Amino acid sequence: MPNTDILPALKVPKTMRAIVLPEANEAIRLNNAELKVPECSENELLIKVEYVGLNPLDAQYAKTGFCHWQYPHVLGLDAVGIVVNAPKGIYPNIGARVMWHASMGEQGVLSEYAKVPNYAVSVVPESVKPEQAAALPCAGMTALISLDKLQITEGDTLLIEAGAGAVGQIAIQFAKQRGADVFTTAAKRNHKLVKSLGADTVFDYQDKNLCQKIRRELGPQGFDAVLDSLGGEVTARNIELMRFCGRIACLKPLPVFEQELLFRKAPNISIVSLAGAWLANSLCAQQRMSFMSNLLLESVAKDELKVPEIDLIEFNAEHISTALKTQLAGGFTGKQVVKVSID
Structure with missing residues (x-):
């Protein structure tokens, strides 16, 4: 040195x-x-x-x-x-x-x-x-923080929204390294890309029967975890697709939820914010x-x-x-x- x-x-x-x-x-x-x-x-x-x-x-x-x-x-x-x-x-x-x-x-x-x-x-x-x-920094660290908050381990079923985006591409790869079964959404033209990165199952995000096809593929138990990069109505839909006490990491502001959905699913909701490390003045x-x-x-x-x-x-x-x-x-x-x- x-x-x-x-x-x-x-x-x-x-x-x-x-x-x-x-x-x-x-x-x-x-x-x-x-x-x-x-x-x-x-x-x-x-x-x-x-x-x-x-x-x-x-x-x-x-x-x-x-x-x-x-x-x-x-x-x-x-x-x-x-x-x-x-x-x-x-x-x-x-x-x-x-x-x-x-x-x-x-x-x-x-x-x-x-x-x-x-x-x-x-x-x-x-x-x-x-x-x-x-x-790498923003997309990569967002993916890693999300997977950590979701506590992804071997055998977990994980839905990654927008798998062809930068966060999605990196999250798919690290989730597979941790042994998860990765489901993702993407435009049809990007299905080959996300498959090459390790996604096990890919759904067309524009499919009007998306929820039914996910349930048919996954079965009645629901996802263990969801990485939700879209927000809005999609967040509520994803909680509906999760198992009881499932885990969801949200990259966008939370919508207003129906109380019945929260009581019925009891989701563990995490917020992902890189900016918070600086804004909270957290050296760690x-x-x-x-x-x-x-x-x-x-x-x-x-x-x-x-x-x-x-x-x-x-x-x-x-x-x-x-x-x-x-x-x-x-x-x-x-x-x-x-x-x-x-x-």
Whole structure:
């Protein structure tokens, strides 16, 4: 390991290019901007951003705004880049390539430079492409947290909604590693994809007889667990398809439930929120995200996890705005990743 007391900081300009949201707006109108490079303190690393993974969450809050944001706001939560400055004795070292999921409450990572606490990053193995790593944090950690909250073990029957989405693709693979019998929903054109990832049974999410076909395939007992990424009426439907005291992990806000359904099914309902680790100022939760990031990267390096197909996006406001609209339109099976660094 190099002596961090003598490692020089890499040359950093005073200003940087960034993509900003001037204010929340339905059209997801973004601007190209020139901002000051962030100043770091204590255990923070300054990172030259190479790639940024886009998520539906970025698009949703570009439209509605977020209570902690000040405008103009730099969007983006998932990033990979090179450490260019770090306090003495802090790991990882200058020159390391790292991956991280940024705080929802602070400025994002769609900029040439960003700062992040050292304990919240994971070093990217040389065998993992940086653009693939940028696709992992939000979708991968959401999948892992969901499976942990659902307490998935060998023999469990698990329904994963939207199996062809990024969260669904990763969740299918890890659920199979844990020995679950995986059922999933997807458009017909994506059935081959989710089957290749390990799904045992796939249903067409547009099928008007979906519930009847699930019951015919599963039998009367119902699912042990459900990963519900859709929310709304689908959440209530999924609880109906669960066994008594079954487990459901919800990625969207909960609907209003009929009391009879809750009494009859007595579901164990979990809420999944990556943002909470930062908003609650939970150091343990932030460090756990780093541990999960390590698992994701190691799994890719060992060829135990297939990353969703990457679609590279140009680093400018117009292209990123269009990409975010695609995120909300649905039906997108890969990961859109912005290439920030031109080096």
